[in-house]
Amino acid sequence: MSAPAPLPAPAPRRRLRVATASLAGCFGCHMSFLDMDERLVGLIDLIVLDRSPLTDIKHPGPCDIALVEGGVCNAENVHVLRELRRAAKVVIALGACAVNGGLPAMRNHRGLEDILRKVYEERPDGGAGIPDDPELPLLTDKVHPLHEVVRVDYFLPGCPPSADAIHKFLTDLAEGRTPRLADALLHFD
Amino acid sequence: MTSLETAPSKTGLRRIAIDPVTRVEGHGKVTILLDAENRVHQVRLHIVEFRGFEAFVEGRPYWEVPVMVQRLCGICPVSHHLAAVKAMDRIAGYGALTPTAEKLRRLMHYGQIAQSHAVHFFHLASPDLLLGFDCEATRRNIVGVVAAAPDIALKGVKLRKFGQEVIRHTAGKRIHGTGAIPGGVNKALTPEERDELRRDLDEHVGWAVEAVALIRRLAGAAPDFYAGFGSAPSHTMSLVAPDGAMDLYDGGLRARDLNGAILFDHVDPAAYHERIVEIVKPWSYMKFPHIAALGAEDGWYKVGPLARLQTVDRMPSPLAEAERQVFLAAGGGRPIAGALMTHWARLIELLHALEVIRDLLDDPEITGTDLMAERGARAGEAVGIIEAPRGTLIHHYRVGDDDLVSWCNLIVSTTHNNQAMNEAIRAVARDHLDGRVVTEPLLNHVEVAIRAYDPCLSCATHALGRMPLIVDLVDADGVTISRAVRNADP
Amino acid sequence: MTEIENVVVIDGLRVPFEPGQTILEAALAAGVWIPHLCHHPDFAPHGSCKVCTVVVNGRNGSACTMRALPGQEVASATPEIQERRRTLLQMLFVEGNHFCPGCEKSGNCTLQALAYDAEMLTPRFDHFYPNRRLDGSHPDVLLDLDRCILCELCVRASRDVDGKSVFAVAGRGGDCRIVVNSPTGRLGDTDLAIEDAAAHVCPVGAILPKRVGFSVPIGARVFDAGPISEVSPHLARTEDGR
Numbered sequence: 001m002s003a004p005a006p007l008p009a010p011a012p013r014r015r016l017r018v019a020t021a022s023l024a025g026c027f028g029c030h031m032s033f034l035d036m037d038e039r040l041v042g043l044i045d046l047i048v049l050d051r052s053p054l055t056d057i058k059h060p061g062p063c064d065i066a067l068v069e070g071g072v073c074n075a076e077n078v079h080v081l082r083e084l085r086r087a088a089k090v091v092i093a094l095g096a097c098a099v100n101g102g103l104p105a106m107r108n109h110r111g112l113e114d115i116l117r118k119v120y121e122e123r124p125d126g127g128a129g130i131p132d133d134p135e136l137p138l139l140t141d142k143v144h145p146l147h148e149v150v151r152v153d154y155f156l157p158g159c160p161p162s163a164d165a166i167h168k169f170l171t172d173l174a175e176g177r178t179p180r181l182a183d184a185l186l187h188f189d
Numbered sequence: 190m191t192s193l194e195t196a197p198s199k200t201g202l203r204r205i206a207i208d209p210v211t212r213v214e215g216h217g218k219v220t221i222l223l224d225a226e227n228r229v230h231q232v233r234l235h236i237v238e239f240r241g242f243e244a245f246v247e248g249r250p251y252w253e254v255p256v257m258v259q260r261l262c263g264i265c266p267v268s269h270h271l272a273a274v275k276a277m278d279r280i281a282g283y284g285a286l287t288p289t290a291e292k293l294r295r296l297m298h299y300g301q302i303a304q305s306h307a308v309h310f311f312h313l314a315s316p317d318l319l320l321g322f323d324c325e326a327t328r329r330n331i332v333g334v335v336a337a338a339p340d341i342a343l344k345g346v347k348l349r350k351f352g353q354e355v356i357r358h359t360a361g362k363r364i365h366g367t368g369a370i371p372g373g374v375n376k377a378l379t380p381e382e383r384d385e386l387r388r389d390l391d392e393h394v395g396w397a398v399e400a401v402a403l404i405r406r407l408a409g410a411a412p413d414f415y416a417g418f419g420s421a422p423s424h425t426m427s428l429v430a431p432d433g434a435m436d437l438y439d440g441g442l443r444a445r446d447l448n449g450a451i452l453f454d455h456v457d458p459a460a461y462h463e464r465i466v467e468i469v470k471p472w473s474y475m476k477f478p479h480i481a482a483l484g485a486e487d488g489w490y491k492v493g494p495l496a497r498l499q500t501v502d503r504m505p506s507p508l509a510e511a512e513r514q515v516f517l518a519a520g521g522g523r524p525i526a527g528a529l530m531t532h533w534a535r536l537i538e539l540l541h542a543l544e545v546i547r548d549l550l551d552d553p554e555i556t557g558t559d560l561m562a563e564r565g566a567r568a569g570e571a572v573g574i575i576e577a578p579r580g581t582l583i584h585h586y587r588v589g590d591d592d593l594v595s596w597c598n599l600i601v602s603t604t605h606n607n608q609a610m611n612e613a614i615r616a617v618a619r620d621h622l623d624g625r626v627v628t629e630p631l632l633n634h635v636e637v638a639i640r641a642y643d644p645c646l647s648c649a650t651h652a653l654g655r656m657p658l659i660v661d662l663v664d665a666d667g668v669t670i671s672r673a674v675r676n677a678d679p
Numbered sequence: 680m681t682e683i684e685n686v687v688v689i690d691g692l693r694v695p696f697e698p699g700q701t702i703l704e705a706a707l708a709a710g711v712w713i714p715h716l717c718h719h720p721d722f723a724p725h726g727s728c729k730v731c732t733v734v735v736n737g738r739n740g741s742a743c744t745m746r747a748l749p750g751q752e753v754a755s756a757t758p759e760i761q762e763r764r765r766t767l768l769q770m771l772f773v774e775g776n777h778f779c780p781g782c783e784k785s786g787n788c789t790l791q792a793l794a795y796d797a798e799m800l801t802p803r804f805d806h807f808y809p810n811r812r813l814d815g816s817h818p819d820v821l822l823d824l825d826r827c828i829l830c831e832l833c834v835r836a837s838r839d840v841d842g843k844s845v846f847a848v849a850g851r852g853g854d855c856r857i858v859v860n861s862p863t864g865r866l867g868d869t870d871l872a873i874e875d876a877a878a879h880v881c882p883v884g885a886i887l888p889k890r891v892g893f894s895v896p897i898g899a900r901v902f903d904a905g906p907i908s909e910v911s912p913h914l915a916r917t918e919d920g921r
Contacts (some may be wrong), residue, residue, distance in 0.1 A: 024240060027214045027645075028263020028364045034312060035363055037350045041343065044332055054312065055330040056211050056633070076216075076237060093801070096780050100772070100802050103260040103781050106245040108808040109825075118244040120469050133472035135220055135235050148805055155801035159780035160263060160364050183906040186795050188779035189365075189786065248813055250821055252892030257781035281890070361897025365780065368896070376896035591815030591867075592889055 015045070016064040016174050019084055020052040020094075023077040024104050024143055025070025028160040029095035030054065033067070035163035043167075046174045051084075060087035065173065069094045069160075071101040072144045076137035085150040090173070093146045094166075096159040096188065105143040112141050154179060158187045193615040196222050196230040207632050210234075210639055212313040212330070214264050215603075215646025219614060219635055227625055229618045234611050234639060236475035236646050246597045251277050251588045252371055258584070259365045261601070262645055264308065266365050267301035267356055268577030268602075271438070272584040274369040275573030280588045282567040283372035289557030290373035295438045296549045297359040297368055298575065302437060302542040304352025305578035306494075306535050309643040310400070311345025314532060317637045318407055323630030341403070344396045348539070351386075351393045355546060358382045373561040380556050387550045394508070394547065397540040401512050404533045408519065416520075417620075419528030419638035421612035422447055423489060424480060425496035426605065428576050431455065433502035435541070437576035443500050444480060444490060449524050452480065458574035461583055467600065475607050475646070478600060489608035492580025493642065494534035499524060504537075506544035512537045528613045528641035535643065577602045579643050603644045613638040687751040689713070689733075696747040703731055703742035706755075708915050712908040713755050714764055714793050716882060717830035718743040720913055722839060728771075728830055730764055730793060765797040772802040775809065776825035777883075783892050784884030786900030790828060792907035814859070816867030819889050820878050827857050827885040837877035845871045857885075 022030055030053060036043060051060040060066070066088035072078055085091055096102040107115050116130045146152050156169050156179075165185040172179035196202060199222060208218035216238045222231040242261055246254055255274040259266035271294055278286070286294070316329045319338055328336075335342040353363040358378060360366025368374050408415040426444040430436035433443075441455035442464065456464055467476040468485055479488030490496070498517070504510040516533055519525070549555055573584045579602035587596040617638045622631055686693050687702060689711055696705035701724060706713045717728035726744040733742045734754040742755070754760060771777075771790060779785045811824040829848065834857070837845040845866075849858040861868035871878060878888060897903065904910045 022216070024238060026260050026263040026266075028260070028266065031263045031308070031364055034308060034349065035353060037346055038343070040346060041335060041339075044335065049330065049332060052330075053209070053211055053213070055332075056326040056636075058209060058211065073240065074238065096778075099800070100778075100806065101808075103245075103257060103778055104240045105806070105808065106776070106778060106781075107241045108806075109776070109810050110244065115241040115244040116239070118247070119239075119241055129469060129471065131469060131471050131474050133235070135218070135233070135472055136237055136474065139239055142808060145802070145806070147801065147803070152801075157800055159260070162362075181798070181800075183795055186798070186800075188791055188794070189782070250815060250889070250892075252890055253781060253783055256783070256893055260780060366897060367893040370893055371890075375894050376898075589815075592821070593813070593815040 016047045016170075017050050017062070018047045018052075018065045018067060018170075019050040019060040019063045019088060020054065020067040021069065021080055021084055022053055023068065023070035023080060023098070024073035025095065025097045025102070027053075027069070029067075029069035029098075032095075032158075032160035032163050033166055036167050037163070039163075039167055043170070047170065051087075060084055063088040064090060065170075066091045067094045068092065068098050068146055071097045071104060072140060072146065072149050073104060074137040074139045078140075078149060081146060081150055090153045091146070091150065092154045092156055092169070093152045094156050095161055096157060098146045099155050099157045100145045101143045102159065105145075108142040112139060156181075159189050162187070193229060193232045193618065194611070201225070202230055205627055205632070207635060210636055212316070212636070213640055213644050213646065214262075214313075215644065217639075217644070217646045219639070221618060221622070221627075221635075223627070227623070227627070229623045232611070232615045232618045232635075233472055234607075234614055236473045238646070239474045243597050243599055246586075247594050249594055250592050251280050251586070251594055252592075254586070254594060255369055255371075256365075256367055258599075261599075263364055264645055265301055265305050265577050265579070267297055267360065268575055268582050269584070270360070270366075270369055271298055272573040272575045272577070272582045273586075274371060275439075275575065276571040276584050276586050277371040277573070278562075279568045279571035280586065281371040282565045283562040284565055286373055286562050287557070287559045288554050289377070290560050290562065292549055292552060292555050293359055293374045293376075293378060293560075294369055296378070296546060296555065297356055298438050299542040299545045299549070300352045300355025300359065302352070302578050303539055303546065304349045304356065305643075306539040306542070307345055307349035307352060309578070310404075310532060310536060310539070311342065311349065314640050314643075315341070315345070317633070317640065318404075318529075318532065322633050322637055326629060326633075329633070344399070348393055348396055348400070351389060352542075355386060358386060372564065375560070377558045377560060378556050383550055383556050386546075390543065390547050390550065394540070394543045397536070397543050398508060401533075401536045401540055404536050405512075405515065408530070408533055412519065415529045415533075416525070416527045419613035419617050419641060420526045421491070421528070421609050421616060422524065422526040423491050423609055423612070424452060424483075425500050425524075426480075426490050426492050427497040427500040427581055428458075428574060429455070429501050430505075434505045435497060435501040435503070436505075437542075439575070442574070442581070445500055445524075447524065449499065452482075458583070459572045461572060461574065461600075462585070465583075465600065467604070473607070475604055476600075477607050478605055479608070489612075490605065491609045492602055492605040493531065493578075494538050495525065495531040496580065497576065498534045498537065504541050506541050506548070508544055509537050509541035512540060528638045531641045531643070579603055579645055580605055601645070603642070603646060606642050606644065610639055610642050610644060613642070683749045685747075685749055687747050687749070687753055689753040690756050700747050701743055702733065702735070702740075702745050702747045702751070702753060705747045706742065707911075707913050710915050712911065712914060713742050714796055714907070715743055715913075716789060716793060716828070717832065718913075719832055719880065719882075721876075722832060722835040722880075725831055725835065728767070728828070730767055732760070732763065734760065761797055764793075765799050766803075768794050768797055768799050769801070769803045771828050772799075773804045773806045775807075775827060776811065782826065782884045783887065784826070786897065786903055787895070788884060788902075789882035789907070792902040795902070796907050811856075814866045816865040817869075817871060817889075818867070819873035820866060820871060821887045821889050822859070822866045823885055823887070824857060825885075826883045828883055829855060829857065830882060832880045832882060833857065833877045833886055836880040837871070837875065840876040843870055843875065843877070845869045845875075845877055
């Protein structure tokens with residue numbers, strides 16, 4: 001596997017524009033991003049946030065990096081992911097779900113219909129049927145990692161990746177290096 | 190005025206969507222149906238993701254579940270961890286925990302309350318309150334707060350950090366750790382770790398006091414607005430300790446009615462299903478629970494900080510209890526239902542959590558090493574209930590003789606608040622949108638009401654979700670008439 | 680007459696061996712790390728996973744089955760070979776259902792540790808998401824075939840050490856799987872005992888003693904101590920403890 005070329009070293013003072021999204025994930029990766037704690041203040045000198053659940057920007061503009069948490073479990077996830085792929089020079093699959101579907105992919109063992117029946121019909125109070133309003137996006141039959149839907153440039157595993165790992169990855173990219181995780185930063189759990 | 194839940198006919202109505210709702214956890218959207226005079230006919234908060242945890246927990250060994258279910262939620266994983274393990278304690282045949290194990294679990298839980306309340310207020314909600322609902326969208330976020338009020342932002346960051354560090358020392362890592370196991374915990378707190386946490390605590394308590402003073406000032410400057418915005422009077426529910434005091438880790442269920450009278454009290458968690466039933470509506474993956482005896486129309490209730498401060502008789506920590514009295518006085522002796530008052534209640538709970546953490550750290554048993562209980566007779570079915578940051582969290586499992594989960598039901602905190610959130614946004618739509626030209630700041634008002642509930646829509650979908658707002662004005666034929674976009678990014 | 684020295688050269692390091700030893704045995708005894716997965720020093724070499732593939736005098740071979748011979752020039756830790764190992768591991772990850780975040784073996788899992796060692800950041804290929812069985816019928820041992828990598832260590836341990844042949848491999852190609860030798864095919868209907876070697880040999884989370892779960896805290900698990908190339912229990916310690 002050949003790693004994609006790192007971003008060209010940014011000219012001094014140009015901050016990287018970073019979009020983030022959480023698809024079929026638990027928000028844990030975004031929380032780990034916030035786990036950078038006081039380093040967040042320093043990071044504001046390196047990056048500027050575009051579309052993100054942490055901002056009120058709902059759709060991305062042209063970005064340097066898209067950090068995407070969560071796998072793909074419905075048509076809307078596909079839409080958001082493709083939008084980010086078009087907008088961003090570099091897409092990073094952030095965390096286990098984005099990398100391999102994560103625990104939500106455990107539903108892939110079973111038929112989607114079977115699961116929906118379990119959750120919405122076979123309940124103590126009988127259940128009232130499976131939600132089916134047109135406002136709800138269509139579910140995909142399986143949960144997919146990002147790279148099965150769009151081209152992904154970098155993968156940052158972990159459930160979630162630690163704040164140290166995210167910080168190392170982003171600063172490597174911002175400073176023009178190919179991101180690399182030392183053993184202590186590489187975890188799948 | 191209709192209830193705004195159902196438009197009699199959609200013909201000729203315009204649809205506005207807030208999609209995604211931002212600065213909340215998880216993935217949801219709001220749809221609003223308007224007629225030609227901009228009168229509001231229907232408002233709904235939809236939870237659009239589905240992850241199906243209840244289904245795939247089935248068939249897994251019970252000891253794996255407390256770690257697995259954390260992935261329902263990255264903001265309050267500890268809540269799921271502990272609710273599940275409380276059920277599995279009984280399944281596996283463990284009675285009372287050792288004092289050290291119970292205290293370590295409590296420490297982990299109150300660390301969770303502190304960090305989750307801090308992240309919600311400072312990182313997600315404070316931009317609305319400090320910068321204004323109609324501050325430009327590109328600045329209305331934590332970075333904007335850092336620029337405008339760096340001192341507040343940094344203290345917020347540090348308060349959250351402290352809670353996360355408490356979790357790390359008890360669960361092995363900050364997010365999705367493994368500390369609690371059926372029968373106890375897997376790790377003692379060393380005296381060095383205790384000292385490290387204790388060293389910084391008093392300073393953090395001081396910052397929490399400042400945070401409560403801040404929200405008290407904000408609410409005091411606009412008391413009618415705080416009392417009325419997104420107001421959704423309802424019943425309330427939470428766990429309470431046997432003496433009626435607040436206990437976020439354990440206790441019996443108590444509910445109060447619209448006037449604050451007790452509906453039920455000290456209900457054994459195992460009997461929750463006799464009191465609470467859930468219904469499904471076709472337009473949301475999030476279910477709608479209600480108090481069984483009152484029916485679906487009248488039985489909906491609130492959980493979480495706003496409910497808890499009013500269900501309990503007192504908070505067992507002095508600084509927080511004093512602030513709770515000030516808070517209750519703001520309601521003039523009547524139940525408080527304004528959405529923004531939730532922020533006030535939440536920060537009082539943040540202060541409470543830090544006081545509890547201090548008491549736990551000062552308890553010599555906290556560094557004990559007797560971590561596992563004695564094993565007794567197993568059970569085939571058990572319920573674990575905890576007060577998560579967002580409210581009452583219910584995990585219910587059946588486990589077979591083969592140690593595998595055969596059935597599971599989860600009622601997460603945000604789900605309890607489903608109807609309340611829908612009622613709150615309807616109130617905002619009535620008060621702020623009805624008959625006006627819809628603008629981006631007005632739509633943010635809708636989101637402000639949702640945010641006040643600190644909804645965790647990841648959890649609520651029983652599935653994996655994210656909350657990503659664009660507003661399309663669409664005519665009845667689906668043609669976009671105009672678009673109010675939240676990414677007015679230069 | 681000069682005696683021929685029983686030494687192989689691995690990545691430029693002179694590694695002595697006893698006649699009869701495999702390259703892998705010699706390397707591990709000398710404290711030299713060669714990644715391996717289906718090999719376990721207590722059992723007969725198997726040579727199936729190919730993770731230990733090295734280049735010996737220009738040709739590929741499994742270090743776990745190839746006898747060490749004087750004069751061998753062995754390449755193991757080169758970027759090309761590590762790249763191939765990573766690909767093998769990536770294929771193993773997509774072939775089963777390896778969800779480390781919820782797995783109690785995480786931190787103690789050889790497959791996971793090797794993936795860290797190979798700097799594997801992604802499974803890279805499309806996932807199979809196979810539909811496999813979880814068998815909880817045995818009172819003390821759980822069988823979760825989602826995580827099986829077909830290393831056959833359980834087969835070898837049960838047959839050669841326990842003398843029970845509880846496990847066997849059935850099927851070919853993509854249908855290849857571990858089966859249980861009992862009329863019902865259920866683990867609970869075999870004479871497997873919790874004390875058996877087969878109950879403890881699994882390098883991944885497929886065969887697990889029940890009710891252990893997450894009793895070892897994060898930080899105290901085998902591979903929390905360091906990379907597998909330094910802390911593998913198969914690796915002889917040098918005198919300074921490293």
